[in-house]
Amino acid sequence: MRLVRRLIGGLILLAVLFAINGWGTAMQQAVNSRPDLQSIAFYRQFSIWWPVVLETGRWITLAVSLNLINGLAGQFSLGHAAFAAIGGYAAGAITVFLGPRLCGDATLAAPGAYPPGWNLLFAASLIAGGMVASAVGFLVGLPSLRLRGDYLAIVTLGMGEVVRVVIEHIEPVGGSLGFNGIPLITNFFWVYLVAIATILAVRNIAQSTHGRALLAIREDEVAAEAMGVPLTRYKVLAFVIGSFFAGMAGGLYAHFQGSIQPQAAGFIESIQIVVIVVLGGSGSITGSVLAAIALTLFPEILRSVRPELEQYRMVLYALLLIVLMLVRPQGIFGGRELSLRGLLARVKR
Amino acid sequence: MQVFLQQLINGVALGAIYGLIALGYTMVYGVLRFINFAHGDIFMLGAYAGLFAAVILGVTQSASWGAVFPVILMAMAICAVVGMAIERFAYRKLRTAPRLNALITAIGVSLFLEYGGQLPPMIRIDGFDFPFGAQTKTFPTGILPPTQITTGTGLSLSAVQVLTFVVTLVLMVGLNAIVRRTRIGVAMRAVSADREAAALMGIPTDRVILFTFALGSALAAAAGVLYALDKPTIDPLMGLYVGLKAFVAAVLGGIGSIPGAMLGGFVLGLTETFVAGYLASSWRDAIAFGILILILIVRPTGILGSSVREKV
Amino acid sequence: MVRKFALLLTGVLAALLVAGCPPPPATQNPSPPPGPGLSGTLVLGHFASLTGNTAMFGESTDKGVKLAAEEISSGNLKVTVHTLDDASQQQQVPLIVNRLISQYSVHALVGEVASSRSIAAAPIADSRQVPMVSPSSTNPDVTVDPRTGKTRPYVFRVCFTDPFQGAVIARFVREHLKLSRAALLVDAKNAYSVGLGKGFRDHFTRPTLTNVGPQYFNDCYFSNHFSPEETRPGVREFVEAYRRKYGEAPNGLAALGYDAVKILADAARRAGSFDRKALRDALENTRGYPGVTGQISIDEQHNAVKSAVIVRVDTSSGATSFPLVTTIAP
Numbered sequence: 001m002r003l004v005r006r007l008i009g010g011l012i013l014l015a016v017l018f019a020i021n022g023w024g025t026a027m028q029q030a031v032n033s034r035p036d037l038q039s040i041a042f043y044r045q046f047s048i049w050w051p052v053v054l055e056t057g058r059w060i061t062l063a064v065s066l067n068l069i070n071g072l073a074g075q076f077s078l079g080h081a082a083f084a085a086i087g088g089y090a091a092g093a094i095t096v097f098l099g100p101r102l103c104g105d106a107t108l109a110a111p112g113a114y115p116p117g118w119n120l121l122f123a124a125s126l127i128a129g130g131m132v133a134s135a136v137g138f139l140v141g142l143p144s145l146r147l148r149g150d151y152l153a154i155v156t157l158g159m160g161e162v163v164r165v166v167i168e169h170i171e172p173v174g175g176s177l178g179f180n181g182i183p184l185i186t187n188f189f190w191v192y193l194v195a196i197a198t199i200l201a202v203r204n205i206a207q208s209t210h211g212r213a214l215l216a217i218r219e220d221e222v223a224a225e226a227m228g229v230p231l232t233r234y235k236v237l238a239f240v241i242g243s244f245f246a247g248m249a250g251g252l253y254a255h256f257q258g259s260i261q262p263q264a265a266g267f268i269e270s271i272q273i274v275v276i277v278v279l280g281g282s283g284s285i286t287g288s289v290l291a292a293i294a295l296t297l298f299p300e301i302l303r304s305v306r307p308e309l310e311q312y313r314m315v316l317y318a319l320l321l322i323v324l325m326l327v328r329p330q331g332i333f334g335g336r337e338l339s340l341r342g343l344l345a346r347v348k349r
Numbered sequence: 350m351q352v353f354l355q356q357l358i359n360g361v362a363l364g365a366i367y368g369l370i371a372l373g374y375t376m377v378y379g380v381l382r383f384i385n386f387a388h389g390d391i392f393m394l395g396a397y398a399g400l401f402a403a404v405i406l407g408v409t410q411s412a413s414w415g416a417v418f419p420v421i422l423m424a425m426a427i428c429a430v431v432g433m434a435i436e437r438f439a440y441r442k443l444r445t446a447p448r449l450n451a452l453i454t455a456i457g458v459s460l461f462l463e464y465g466g467q468l469p470p471m472i473r474i475d476g477f478d479f480p481f482g483a484q485t486k487t488f489p490t491g492i493l494p495p496t497q498i499t500t501g502t503g504l505s506l507s508a509v510q511v512l513t514f515v516v517t518l519v520l521m522v523g524l525n526a527i528v529r530r531t532r533i534g535v536a537m538r539a540v541s542a543d544r545e546a547a548a549l550m551g552i553p554t555d556r557v558i559l560f561t562f563a564l565g566s567a568l569a570a571a572a573g574v575l576y577a578l579d580k581p582t583i584d585p586l587m588g589l590y591v592g593l594k595a596f597v598a599a600v601l602g603g604i605g606s607i608p609g610a611m612l613g614g615f616v617l618g619l620t621e622t623f624v625a626g627y628l629a630s631s632w633r634d635a636i637a638f639g640i641l642i643l644i645l646i647v648r649p650t651g652i653l654g655s656s657v658r659e660k661v
Numbered sequence: 662m663v664r665k666f667a668l669l670l671t672g673v674l675a676a677l678l679v680a681g682c683p684p685p686p687a688t689q690n691p692s693p694p695p696g697p698g699l700s701g702t703l704v705l706g707h708f709a710s711l712t713g714n715t716a717m718f719g720e721s722t723d724k725g726v727k728l729a730a731e732e733i734s735s736g737n738l739k740v741t742v743h744t745l746d747d748a749s750q751q752q753q754v755p756l757i758v759n760r761l762i763s764q765y766s767v768h769a770l771v772g773e774v775a776s777s778r779s780i781a782a783a784p785i786a787d788s789r790q791v792p793m794v795s796p797s798s799t800n801p802d803v804t805v806d807p808r809t810g811k812t813r814p815y816v817f818r819v820c821f822t823d824p825f826q827g828a829v830i831a832r833f834v835r836e837h838l839k840l841s842r843a844a845l846l847v848d849a850k851n852a853y854s855v856g857l858g859k860g861f862r863d864h865f866t867r868p869t870l871t872n873v874g875p876q877y878f879n880d881c882y883f884s885n886h887f888s889p890e891e892t893r894p895g896v897r898e899f900v901e902a903y904r905r906k907y908g909e910a911p912n913g914l915a916a917l918g919y920d921a922v923k924i925l926a927d928a929a930r931r932a933g934s935f936d937r938k939a940l941r942d943a944l945e946n947t948r949g950y951p952g953v954t955g956q957i958s959i960d961e962q963h964n965a966v967k968s969a970v971i972v973r974v975d976t977s978s979g980a981t982s983f984p985l986v987t988t989i990a991p
Binding site: 031032033035038044045047048051052055096107110111177178180181184253256257258259260261263264268269300303304307310311313314 | 711712713743745746748750751752754755756757759760762763764766776777780781783784788789790800802806807808809937
Binding site: 076143146147149150151153154155157158159161162165166168169267271274278311312314315317318319320321322324325326329 | 383384439442443446447448449450451452453454456457458459460461463464465467468469589593596597600631632634635637638639641642645646649
């Protein structure tokens with residue numbers, strides 16, 4: 001019975017995503033081809049904010065997947081962007097090199113509105129990107145066994161930079177110039193499908209016995225091991241799953257921008273994801289989602305009203321981190337989750 | 350052979366810089382068990398402080414050996430104060446907090462220094478901007494005489510390199526004297542060994558920690574000036590990579606060990622120079638991290654470090 | 662404690678938003694075709710790296726852009742430039758380019774310095790049909806789609822490309838310095854350097870490649886888009902105007918930013934309107950425009966055909982200066 005309910009729920013979700021996507025893409029195409037629509041406020045605002053909506057979905061995926069590693073398993077990773085970059089390059093490579101051969105010509109396709117054949121290839125490329133990123137996550141997870149908090153952080157930071165340097169040397173995907181000419185297949189449907197999948201996956205893990213094992217490791221490794229929790233397996237699991245979803249986010253990014261550069265694997269990118277997770281509260285999925293929305297929307301709102309404040313963005317992020325750690329280190333949600341049941345209970349009271 | 354010796358000289362000079370910065374990391378880790386992520390940015394501030402000093406002392410074109418020392422000293426003093434301020438206002442409250450929180454704060458401080466430094470200038474003294482603005486600034490190499498010692502075999506030693514060796518040696522000896530022969534040095538070692546016990550013995554731990562930060566920052570500042578004299582283009586982000594590599598050097602030598610920091614610095618400097626020189630310089634940045642990963646897998650306590658038993 | 666913090670944060674946010682809530686910048690429809698002697702306002706969007714690790718390039722370019730806008734606006738035609746910062750991050754480019762087009766309704770885009778970021782912006786310029794002029798991106802892929810080999814319809818540049826610059830250096834070495842062996846110093850991390858190196862290698866007949874250390878920089882020359890010492894008409898006025906406004910001499914990037922805006926204004930005058938397609942067509946037909954960085958003609962690949970200058974590094978007097986050596990025409 002539950003299975004049927006879940007299936008129906010899933011189908012409804014897909015339908016909703018599809019509908020919103022159809023609407024959004026059609027709107028975007030309209031605005032692109034008819035500049036006179038710019039004068040109508042609704043269209044103008046739409047064309048400003050629609051890409052922001054897509055960006056938000058991507059950051060949600062990145063933040064929630066990092067939360068699995070940092071928050072739930074307590075392994076402080078500062079190189080998450082590297083997994084995203086790897087996924088982006090891998091996915092891009094597939095669509096760029098295999099696409100024309102398998103799916104025909106797509107030079108006339110509008111961004112986000114590619115033929116179904118291409119979309120299928122895209123889905124496959126996202127998964128492949130995720131898997132390549134996972135493989136690297138596996139390799140990083142292995143040595144991480146022996147390292148504690150701050151050391152692990154620095155190593156993952158270093159790994160991110162090594163990934164960047166390695167990518168710069170791979171000529172077939174553009175080397176230091178970056179990988180260009182990636183088809184613009186990303187759209188609302190894919191972004192939010194992946195985001196929701198990430199949230200569901202991480203939530204299910206968190207609420208299962210595996211989640212308990214991860215929490216035990218986070219709280220006290222020695223005690224957990226003494227209680228028979230296989231440290232190896234779970235730490236690596238956290239990295240592998242977290243990096244899988246990050247890889248997919250990277251694939252989405254590459255196909256949104258049409259290009260991806262080695263710098264995308266760097267420290268600055270990783271730090272932005274960390275800020276979101278810390279703000280939302282390590283270990284709280286809801287926190288990550290809301291913080292991702294807040295930290296993507298807020299700079300854009302600021303840009304709308306006061307664009308000259310943009311240069312203060314990173315400085316404000318820095319201050320945010322410092323103040324948060326002094327005043328409320330557990331972040332906004334502090335490891336708690338927002339659940340429908342909980343909200344209803346509160347309302348009843 | 351000549352190329353080898355030349356690279357050797359370059360490697361040692363680079364290693365000296367890494368070592369000076371690594372000392373700061375290691376000392377702070379020793380007393381607080383905390384990695385001061387923002388330390389690399391103190392190095393950057395040292396370079397700018399040196400520029401400031403040179404400008405207001407008016408020695409930017411002096412071309413004399415005497416002029417450079419007040420510049421270095423002033424830079425060291427300024428950064429010592431900055432280091433102490435950071436400890437006092439950002440890190441002190443987090444001494445009892447989980448280490449991860451302190452690391453995040455340190456990252457915040459680092460970003461603040463880097464991006465704050467890039468903000469458009471608000472005050473301008475004699476052509477020195479504060480904040481520094483995004484444009485790179487040129488460090489006045491004219492402070493030093495343009496001496497170049499060239500041996501018969503074609504080896505060349507620039508004035509900066511000579512200065513680097515001399516200054517590093519002096520600072521190393523000085524630091525050793527402080528740590529081993531003064532009361533504050535004993536206090537530092539006591540706090541490193543066991544902070545609570547040291548407090549119980551009447552050692553003012555807060556002041557000792559402040560002093561440690563001041564000392565580490567001063568050394569990083571000296572490194573900043575020396576580095577800037579050699580590579581005169583300075584910008585607010587220059588501390589990021591150098592700082593990370595110096596951290597690797599500290600870990601390599603054994604974090605918490607002062608001789609280890611210098612040793613790690615030289616090993617890293619030499620390795621980087623030789624690999625970049627003989628293999629391919631494009632892999633330069635990756636080398637340091639490769640070494641880091643290797644060391645942490647093979648011998649996490651570093652070359653001179655001692656293993657710490659974890660009490661459960 | 663928590664509540665106080667939350668209240669404070671909300672208060673700050675609210676204050677910022679309220680303080681910043683003047684009516685959104687005057688957005689315009691693409692203006693109706695003005696009469697003879699074009700008047701009206703040309704709205705340009707400049708996306709640049711004003712912060713981050715290439716901040717100095719973005720800043721220089723922006724200075725040139727703003728100077729040009731000021732100078733043009735003293736006449737009938739007004740030019741407004743909206744500059745948005747991408748913080749040297751490719752990630753930011755789609756967002757700010759979209760915003761420039763949608764929120765500010767720009768007639769054309771100016772940007773970027775870094776080829777990788779220009780490439781990130783190019784598909785948007787094409788899909789939203791807004792002409793984009795890059796002041797100093799030199800990689801060929803900016804104007805020509807590497808997958809299809811076709812020129813991007815809406816993307817232009819006012820500088821020459823890496824292959825051209827490499828060829829210029831090769832010619833200089835062969836013909837002026839009369840040397841036949843070269844050591845190639847390439848920074849593999851830097852895409853610009855790699856592209857340039859390839860251009861040089863392709864045009865130099867007998868290259869001998871060695872890895873050389875930086876201490877061998879004795880008699881050094883380099884090629885550039887611009888030198889303040891050039892004797893072409895217009896250069897001196899530009900240098901003086903720049904000095905008056907900013908208190909320093911302009912560099913190549915500022916000069917290119919300046920030219921980019923001026924060429925757009927020129928294209929608008931030739932097209933007789935601010936319509937984006939008309940601007941695009943006029944840009945394609947740019948021939949012999951007298952820019953401060955040279956006589957600029959736009960070729961079929963939307964690249965600028967113009968001369969390059971060779972400059973020498975002179976450290977003899979203790980300070981570094983860059984005396985002009987010669988100019989090499991295409």
